[in-house]
Each structure stands twice: as C-alpha cells, then as structure tokens.
Amino acid sequence: MNSALHSILVFVQTWWVELLCAVLIVLVVPLIAGYIVLVERKVMADMQARLGPMRVGPHGLLQPIADALKLLIKEDLIPDNADQFIFWLAPVLSMTAALTSMGAVAFGPWFQVARDINIGLLFVVGVSALGPFGIVLGGWASNNHYSIIGALRSTAQLISYETTAGFALVSGFLLAGTLNVRAIVETQRSDHAWYIFLAPVGFFTYLIASIAETNRAPFDLPEAESELVAGYMTEYSGFRWSLYFLAEYANMIVVASVGTTLFLGGWLRPFPNIHWLGWLDAGPTLLLALVGAYCVYRAGKQPARVQSLFMWAVALACFVVAAIFGLAAPFGHPPLQFMYRGLYGAFWFLLKVSAYIYLFMWLRFTLPRFRFDQLMRLGWHILIPLALINVVDVSIALALTSEFGLNRWLAMFFTTLATLGAAMLLLRWNDKYSAAASATLLADSSIVEETNAG
Amino acid sequence: MMPIGHYLFLSLALFLIGAIGVITRRNVIIVLMSIELILNAVNINLVAFSRYFGDVAGQVFALFIIADAAAEAAVGLGIIIAFFRNRETVLADEMDLLKW
Amino acid sequence: MLDSIIFYFFAGIAVISAALMITRRNAIHSAVFLITTLLATAGIFLQLRAEFLFISQIILYVGGIMVLFIFVIMLVRLDVPLPQIRSGLQKWIALFVALAVGVEAGVVLFLARKAPGQGLLIPNPAPAEKLPPNTEELAKGLFGAYLLPFEIASVLLLVAMVGAVVMAKKRTDAP
Numbered sequence: 001m002n003s004a005l006h007s008i009l010v011f012v013q014t015w016w017v018e019l020l021c022a023v024l025i026v027l028v029v030p031l032i033a034g035y036i037v038l039v040e041r042k043v044m045a046d047m048q049a050r051l052g053p054m055r056v057g058p059h060g061l062l063q064p065i066a067d068a069l070k071l072l073i074k075e076d077l078i079p080d081n082a083d084q085f086i087f088w089l090a091p092v093l094s095m096t097a098a099l100t101s102m103g104a105v106a107f108g109p110w111f112q113v114a115r116d117i118n119i120g121l122l123f124v125v126g127v128s129a130l131g132p133f134g135i136v137l138g139g140w141a142s143n144n145h146y147s148i149i150g151a152l153r154s155t156a157q158l159i160s161y162e163t164t165a166g167f168a169l170v171s172g173f174l175l176a177g178t179l180n181v182r183a184i185v186e187t188q189r190s191d192h193a194w195y196i197f198l199a200p201v202g203f204f205t206y207l208i209a210s211i212a213e214t215n216r217a218p219f220d221l222p223e224a225e226s227e228l229v230a231g232y233m234t235e236y237s238g239f240r241w242s243l244y245f246l247a248e249y250a251n252m253i254v255v256a257s258v259g260t261t262l263f264l265g266g267w268l269r270p271f272p273n274i275h276w277l278g279w280l281d282a283g284p285t286l287l288l289a290l291v292g293a294y295c296v297y298r299a300g301k302q303p304a305r306v307q308s309l310f311m312w313a314v315a316l317a318c319f320v321v322a323a324i325f326g327l328a329a330p331f332g333h334p335p336l337q338f339m340y341r342g343l344y345g346a347f348w349f350l351l352k353v354s355a356y357i358y359l360f361m362w363l364r365f366t367l368p369r370f371r372f373d374q375l376m377r378l379g380w381h382i383l384i385p386l387a388l389i390n391v392v393d394v395s396i397a398l399a400l401t402s403e404f405g406l407n408r409w410l411a412m413f414f415t416t417l418a419t420l421g422a423a424m425l426l427l428r429w430n431d432k433y434s435a436a437a438s439a440t441l442l443a444d445s446s447i448v449e450e451t452n453a454g
Numbered sequence: 455m456m457p458i459g460h461y462l463f464l465s466l467a468l469f470l471i472g473a474i475g476v477i478t479r480r481n482v483i484i485v486l487m488s489i490e491l492i493l494n495a496v497n498i499n500l501v502a503f504s505r506y507f508g509d510v511a512g513q514v515f516a517l518f519i520i521a522d523a524a525a526e527a528a529v530g531l532g533i534i535i536a537f538f539r540n541r542e543t544v545l546a547d548e549m550d551l552l553k554w
Numbered sequence: 555m556l557d558s559i560i561f562y563f564f565a566g567i568a569v570i571s572a573a574l575m576i577t578r579r580n581a582i583h584s585a586v587f588l589i590t591t592l593l594a595t596a597g598i599f600l601q602l603r604a605e606f607l608f609i610s611q612i613i614l615y616v617g618g619i620m621v622l623f624i625f626v627i628m629l630v631r632l633d634v635p636l637p638q639i640r641s642g643l644q645k646w647i648a649l650f651v652a653l654a655v656g657v658e659a660g661v662v663l664f665l666a667r668k669a670p671g672q673g674l675l676i677p678n679p680a681p682a683e684k685l686p687p688n689t690e691e692l693a694k695g696l697f698g699a700y701l702l703p704f705e706i707a708s709v710l711l712l713v714a715m716v717g718a719v720v721m722a723k724k725r726t727d728a729p
Binding site for chain 3 (some may be wrong): 456459460461462464466467468470471472473474475476477478479481483484486487488490491494497498499501504505510511513514516517518521522523524525526527528529531532533534535536538540543551
C-alpha cells in the first residue's frame with residue numbers, strides 16, 4: 001500500500017504540468033463551449049441583421065451563465081419505459097469521448113496533455129469515434145420513435161463521414177510523415193508552408209467531413225427542429241441535455257483543432273520559417289492593439305453610458321494583453337522572452353481554430369439542409385471515392401518527389417489537378433446515374449421501414 | 455514490469471468467459487459478441503508475448519485478427535439479419551429448419 | 555509499481571465487464587458491457603506499449619464493430635428480456651469445466667516456474683524507454699516481412715464487404 005501511494009506521488013510529481021492541463025481542459029472547456037454558443041447566436045444575429053442576446057449582462061455576455069443556471073435547476077425527467085441505466089450513461093459517454101479526445105490536441109507548443117505519444121493525432125480521431133455511441137444509446141434509451149430515428153440517422157451519418165475524414169487526414173499524414181502532433185507542426189515549419197497549400201483537396205474534404213461529423217448544418221437533419229423535434233435529444237432535459245449540447249460544441253473544437261494542426265500549420269504564423277516575412281511575428285500585438293483601438297472608437301458612439309463604459313473596459317483589456325504580448329516578443333523585455341513561443345503559438349492556434357469555427361457558423365446560416373438520402377449519397381458516392389483518389393495521388397506525388405527528385409510543390413500541384421479532374425468525372429458519372437440511383441436508394445431505405453415494421 | 459504469467463492468466467480468464475458465453479446463451483447475437491471476446495483474449499496473449507520477446511510479429515498478427523474479426527462480425531450479422539427477415543427469430547433453439 | 559496498479563485496474567474492469575456481459579438478459583446491456591471490456595483490453599495494450607494497436611482497437615473494434623452490433627440489435631428489436639426456458643444444468647456444467655481449465659492453467663502458470671529449466675520461460679523484456687517507436691516498427695513489419703498477409707487481408711475485407719451487402723440486402727426485384 002505504501003509503495004503504491006509512493007509511486008502515485010512520484011507520477012504526479014513528474015507529470016504535474018500535463019495533469020494541470022488535463023484539469024484545465026475538464027474545467028474550462030464546458031465554459032468555453034457555452035461562450036461559443038453565445039458567439040454563434042451573435043453571429044447568427046449579425047447575418048440576420050439583428051442584435052442577438054443583449055439583455056443578460058453587457059451585450060449579452062452573461063447569457064451562457066444564465067443558460068447554465070437554468071439548465072441546472074430544471075426538473076430531471078426520465079421517460080416512463082426508458083432504460084434507466086442507458087439513459088443515464090449515454091450523455092456521459094458523449095461528453096467523455098469529446099473531452100478525452102482533447103487530451104492529445106496541442107493548443108500551442110506548451111499546452112498538451114499527452115505529449116510525445118507516438119500516435120498523436122490518430123488518438124484524437126479514434127477517441128472521438130466513441131461519440132456516436134452516446135448518440136445511438138441515448139436515442140434508443142428514450143423509448144421514443146423520433147429519438148430512435150434521429151439516433152440511427154445521426155450515427156449512420158457520423159460513421160459514414162468518419163471514413164472520409166480519415167482518408168482526408170491520411171493525405172496530410174503522408175505529407176508530414178509522422179503521426180506525432182508536434183512533429184507534424186514542425187514539418188510544416190521546415191517545409192515553409194501550411195499543408196493546406198500542398199494538399200488543398202485533403203483540406204476541403206476534411207472540412208466537409210468535419211461539418212458532417214459534428215452534426216452541423218447543412219448536415220444537421222438528425223437534430224433539426226423542424227424535422228424530428230430534437231432527434232436523439234428529444235427526451236433529455238436539463239443537465240443531461242446540456243451534456244449533449246456541450247459534447248457537440250466540444251467536438252466542434254476538437255475537429256477544428258485537428259484540421260488546424262494538420263492543414264493550417266498549428267501554432268505557426270503565416271509563412272513560417274521565411275525570414276524576410278519575420279515582421280509577421282508582431283501580428284498578435286498589432287491585431288490586439290487594433291481591436292482595442294476599434295473599441296475605443298465605438299465607445300463614444302454607444303447610446304447608454306454603461307455600454308460605453310463596458311467598451312472602454314474591453315479596450316483596456318485588449319491593450320493590456322497587447323502589452324503582455326509586446327513584452328514577451330523576441331525583441332521585447334528579456335526575462336519575459338521565454339513566454340514568446342508559448343504565448344504567440346497559443347494565439348495563432350486559437351485564431352485559426354476560431355476562423356475554422358466561424359466558417360462552420362457561416363455555413364450554418366447560409367446553406368439549406370441536406371435531405372438524408374442526399375447526405376448519404378454525398379458521403380458514399382462522391383466524398384469517399386474523392387478522398388481515396390486523393391490519397392493515391394498524394395502518394396504518387398511523394399513517390400515522384402523521392403524517387404525522381406521532382407520538386408515537391410510541382411508534384412503536388414499536378415496531382416491535385418489530377419484529383420480535381422477525377423472529381424469532375426465522378427460528379428458527371430454520378431449525375432448520369434443519379435435518377436436511377438436515388439430511386440433505388442429511396443426504395444431500399446430500410447431503416448424507417450424496419451423500425452416501423454417491428 | 456509485470457511477469458508475463460499475469461497477462462496469460464488474464465487472457466485465459468477472458469477466453470473462458472467468452473467460451474461460457476458461446477455455449478450457454480440462446481441469443482445468437484450474444485454468442486457472436488462472446489466470440490469477439492474470445493478473439494480479444496487471444497490478442498492480449500499475442501501482444502504480451504510480442505512485448506516480452508521484442509518481436510513485432512505478435513502485434514502484426516493481432517492487427518490482422520482485429521481486421522478479420524471486423525469482417526467476420528459484418529458477415530455474421532448480415533446472416534442474422536437475413537435469417538431474421540425470414541424466420542422472425544434470433545434464438546438458437548428456434549433455428550431448427552434442418553431438423554426432421 | 556504503477557505498472558501493477560494500471561494492470562490490475564484494466565484487468566479487473568475487463569474480467570468483471572466480460573462476466574456481466576454474458577449474464578445480462580437485455581442484449582443492449584450486454585453490448586455496453588462488451589464495449590467496456592474492449593476499452594479495458596485497449597488499456598492493456600497501451601500498458602504493453604503497443605500504442606498503435608490500442609488506437610486500432612478503439613477505432614475498429616469499439617468504434618466500428620460495436621456500432622454494427624448495436625444497429626443489428628436495434629433492427630431485430632429483441633432487446634427486451636426473453637423468457638429463459640433452458641435447463642439449469644447446462645450453465646453449471648459450463649461453469650465447472652471453465653473453472654477446471656482455469657485452475658489447471660493457473661497451476662501451470664504460477665507454480666511450475668519454480669522448477670529451473672521447466673515450466674514457463676521468463677525472458678527479459680526491454681525497458682520501456684529503449685523501445686523503438688511503435689508505429690514505425692509496426693509499419694516495417696507490415697510492409698516488409700508481412701506484406702503478403704496484408705494484401706490477403708485487404709482482399710478478405712473486400713470479400714466480406716460484398717458478402718455483407720449481399721446478405722443484408724432486401725430482395726426488391728423479382729427475377
């Protein structure tokens with residue numbers, strides 16, 4: 001017993017930084033997910049020419065806290081014939097999968113729980129594959145037709161697009177030559193470019209697949225309000241529903257982080273490792289100072305005094321953070337320079353992840369929803385062949401580079417053209433057979449018939 | 455470092471539990487799940503030996519077993535679905551078409 | 555010492571979940587317990603420093619095969635508990651035989667090693683820090699010495715895919 005305790009203490013002593021990161025992830029990510037919901041509502045409002053939540057707190061900033069409190073004090077309903085154990089387990093599974101997969105994601109060069117594991121990014125992809133269990137078990141345990149149909153549709157969608165996402169990531173892994181998260185970002189630095197420029201087809205396939213993976217519009221049929229009430233979440237209320245919801249937004253952060261690490265250069269600045277563009281290193285400081293200046297400019301135009309005070313406070317916060325960044329700069333105050341890589345890296349990473357999530361939201365409020373058979377057709381008939389062809393083409397390009405000494409950029413350029421040509425042929429073939437294909441697909445869609453015939 | 459006997463005993467325990475599951479259950483789907491358990495027990499055995507002898511062949515074999523188990527589960531479940539469509543049952547006692 | 559704690563933790567979860575799995579009447583409960591068993595087995599793989607196999611187990615077995623099982627259990631709609639009418643003798647015989655085999659193997663594994671030159675071979679495993687990177691080693695094995703089984707496995711998966719689609723398809727067209 002004593003030696004067990006001693007060995008646990010030694011473990012905590014050696015790995016305390018990583019354990020601290022893990023605790024921070026579990027505590028902070030639900031809060032961040034709540035604020036991403038607020039950002040989504042504000043962005044939705046902006047695209048619909050209105051203001052969004054404004055009442056709770058200054059400019060609606062306390063809205064997530066109010067929502068969380070409301071959900072916590074709501075009555076906990078369990079349907080009559082529901083399976084109690086599985087009804088309890090399902091949201092727990094979803095949330096656990098989402099948070100555990102964040103363990104291997106490197107939010108900047110310092111913040112990573114599972115450092116230097118061999119399988120790096122594959123860990124993230126694999127553990128987030130446990131997400132669909134929470135969905136399908138939750139839908140089944142609710143003892144409700146809408147829930148089961150929504151759960152089966154959602155899980156079918158998720159496992160179909162997992163294959164596509166995997167193949168798209170493989171094309172990035174082939175370029176990087178490794179699965180280790182840090183090594184992937186370092187190879188992007190030594191290649192002087194983000195992999196989105198070398199493998200654009202892979203990036204865009206991954207983008208579409210990740211939208212489908214997180215049940216976001218336009219692939220949100222399983223949880224659309226006008227379709228199936230709330231799909232698998234119908235019978236869940238209060239805290240259980242908030243677990244599902246937070247799991248969905250945490251999943252969004254995870255897929256955005258994976259896409260950023262592999263295709264958008266992780267924590268590197270734009271055009272990394274090119275010396276004459278080194279002035280971009282001052283980007284974070286300048287950006288924050290600009291935002292602060294904009295807040296000062298808007299502060300005078302606010303109608304109410306409390307709102308302009310709030311704007312001044314935000315501007316002050318921006319300037320303070322910009323000053324911290326400036327002090328930690330490579331040309332700044334020497335004792336703080338060790339913070340340079342960590343701070344700047346984290347800033348660039350979070351900026352890219354935010355841009356990725358903003359793209360998700362932009363697409364949600366622009367595009368109409370896919371019908372389920374159209375969704376499955378897109379996944380299986382178009383995206384999986386495209387991703388496969390992309391993997392073959394990237395392999396050919398790498399073989400040309402290493403065997404015949406061709407320039408890497410040239411090889412990737414030509415094979416990307418070949419992939420796009422194959423994609424156009426694929427779409428043409430699909431359109432030619434699409435009338436017959438969708439007819440048999442509708443006749444064969446046995447999911448609805450099976451659940452109704454039993 | 456655990457002595458290898460521990461891993462072998464764990465593998466044996468899972469194998470026996472899987473074997474009891476295959477012999478005792480009526481529901482054919484649970485029989486299939488017990489078969490998956492047996493395959494997993496074998497995997498633990500292979501990986502333990504691979505670690506202790508430093509040869510990667512054990513892990514390669516275990517990877518093939520996982521792929522094979524996936525194929526077998528897919529085909530087996532397809533057969534169960536086809537049978538269920540015809541006979542409306544998945545219980546092993548009631549699959550007695552060839553009895554006379 | 556930490557190794558022992560981790561091993562006993564995962565081994566305990568694996569054995570208890572497996573025992574629960576074969577005794578539940580509700581098929582979905584059995585499936586959930588099989589999922590925990592498979593996750594515990596993946597933990598054992600991780601403890602044995604087989605990282606790629608750990609993540610393969612999670613992606614393929616838990617994320618693929620178990621989803622398939624749960625779909626099929628829902629499709630056949632027999633997730634309600636069934637009346638058990640089998641004779642009580644069969645499970646006691648199975649339990650007795652399993653116990654006998656277990657005790658026999660336990661004797662061989664744990665007592666026979668005391669005799670020098672007999673019983674179980676105790677090799678010296680490499681310490682964890684000196685292990686080569688697992689994914690690269692596995693890749694060297696898979697695409698080097700074991701390339702033919704790799705290609706055959708891909709053909710096998712293709713055959714299984716075609717077979718599963720054919721078996722589960724509905725007969726919509728009359729010949």
